[in-house]
Amino acid sequence: MTLEEVRTLGEAIRHEIAKAVVGQDAVVDHLLIGLFAGGHVLLEGPPGTAKTFLAQTFATALGLDFGRIQFTPDLLPGDILGSNLFNFQTSQFTLTRGPIFCELLLADEINRTPPKTQAALLEAMQERRVTLDGQTHALSDRFMVVATQNPIESQGVYPLPEAQLDRFLFKVLVDYPAIDEETRIVARYASGRGAPRPAELGVRAVTDATALAAAVAATAQVTMAESIVDYVVRLIRATRESGDLVSGASPRAAVLLAGAARARAALDGRAYVVPDDVKALATAILRHRLLLSPAAEIEGRAIEAIVGELVTRTDAPR
Numbered sequence: 001m002t003l004e005e006v007r008t009l010g011e012a013i014r015h016e017i018a019k020a021v022v023g024q025d026a027v028v029d030h031l032l033i034g035l036f037a038g039g040h041v042l043l044e045g046p047p048g049t050a051k052t053f054l055a056q057t058f059a060t061a062l063g064l065d066f067g068r069i070q071f072t073p074d075l076l077p078g079d080i081l082g083s084n085l086f087n088f089q090t091s092q093f094t095l096t097r098g099p100i101f102c103e104l105l106l107a108d109e110i111n112r113t114p115p116k117t118q119a120a121l122l123e124a125m126q127e128r129r130v131t132l133d134g135q136t137h138a139l140s141d142r143f144m145v146v147a148t149q150n151p152i153e154s155q156g157v158y159p160l161p162e163a164q165l166d167r168f169l170f171k172v173l174v175d176y177p178a179i180d181e182e183t184r185i186v187a188r189y190a191s192g193r194g195a196p197r198p199a200e201l202g203v204r205a206v207t208d209a210t211a212l213a214a215a216v217a218a219t220a221q222v223t224m225a226e227s228i229v230d231y232v233v234r235l236i237r238a239t240r241e242s243g244d245l246v247s248g249a250s251p252r253a254a255v256l257l258a259g260a261a262r263a264r265a266a267l268d269g270r271a272y273v274v275p276d277d278v279k280a281l282a283t284a285i286l287r288h289r290l291l292l293s294p295a296a297e298i299e300g301r302a303i304e305a306i307v308g309e310l311v312t313r314t315d316a317p318r
Contacts, residue, residue, distance in 0.1 A: 001214035003222070006036070007269035009215055012206040016061035020201040021054050022188065023181035029267075030172045030284055031058055031146070035212070036219045037263040039169025039256060040125050040145040042110075042288065049174045051148040052108055053198075059104040060198040062212065063205030064142060067102030071113040077120035081130050095132065100124055103140045103209075107147035111157045118164050121145065125167040142212060162247075162289075169256050170281075171288035215266075222262040223272040227317035232258050232278055235314045239290055244306050247291040257285050275316035283307045 001009075010032050017028055027043065031054075034041040043051045059066035069080060082098030099105070100121075110118065124130050128139045147168070149160075165171070177185060207215075232254055240248030261277035287303045296306070 001211070001218045003218055003266055003271055004269050006215045006218050006266045009207060009211065010267040013058075013061050016203050016206055017054070017057050019203050020057045020198045021050055022184045023177045024050065024054060024174065027054065027172050027174055028058075030170050032267060033260050033263045033281070034169050035062070035144060035263075036216055036266060037169060037256070037259045038144075038216065039260065040147070040167060042165075042168040042171045043146065043148045043174050044151050044171060045148075045174025046176070047150060049176060051174055052106065055104070055106045055146040055148070057198040057203055058146070059106075060203045061206060062104070063208050064103040064144075065140070066104050066106070067099040068106040068108060069099050070108050071110050071117075073112060073114065075113045075117050077117055080117065080120045081132055083132065095137070097137075100130060101137075101139065103142045103144070105143070105145050107145055109149060110147040111149045111160055114158050115161055115164075118158070118160060122163065122167060142209060165288045166250065166252060168288060169260060170284040172284055219263050219266040222265050222270070224258060224262060225272070225317070228261070228273050228275065228278065229258065231275060231314070231317055232261070235278065235282065235310065238310045238314050239286065239307075242306065242310060244293055244296040244301060245290050246293050247289075249286055249289045253285060253289050257281060260285060279311050279316070282311050 013032060014025075014028055021028070031041055033039075043054075045051055056066065056068075069075075078098070080098050080100050082096050082101070085094055085096050107121065120130075124139055124143065125145055128141065128143045130137050130139065145168075150157075176182070236249045236251075236254040236257065238248075239245055242248065257278060258273075260281045261273045264277045264281060265271070265273045283304050286307050290303050290306070292301060292303065292306075
């Protein structure tokens, strides 16, 4: 697949999603970049901003096997991974697969379950496989987690550990729609009976596993000059030297930022990465990996503002 075909595929997916989801163009772009970069995406926003519906529509447009887990305080790791059950007829244990055995997994309200259960996703998100009773089971090469969480509530939630957060390529903030978009939403869904399924709104699959694999392969061939690699490394290292941050970003963040920049270039039809690709994605990749210093918290500083300052101060190649 050529990069022009990758760009055309991205436009087709956006068009299908727009049949059901009004607005949220930036969120859709990050989902597409995550898909082609092989990463996972955490969506954070207030209730009623179509986070769950967007994930369902995204899976429908891609033609992927969709799985959903509603995270609750009593959820157990076995409810995610599955378990080996003894079959009395065959006198053997049989694997009963959990919902994680899919291609696109919606982890809905992921912070409502304890860290022990959240940790069941670590191996799957990093290595695309799970281990049950000492046996390893491979997941799909296209396995992707889209998780949601509500930033408003503080009771009955369990903040995601740093190890879990670091598995996500992006943390994307889903905001309220603009007034014209909200007017269209009300007009479209005025029946009040909830949003219909994406397929009922005409959303159809515009690709398949073979085409997606070809698009990912084409994305990996995007050229990243040594000067861009150096820029990514200097930007990541700047987070570790900032007095406003207790903890900076890891080498994994640098690798993911480089891969995401390649995907953004591919979706734009370009065979090379430019500094603007890195700048555009830095905040979404870094906001969940950095910890504010006590002084910065007292001053009311925001992670996004600090990342913006670091991007400005780090010289970009011409």
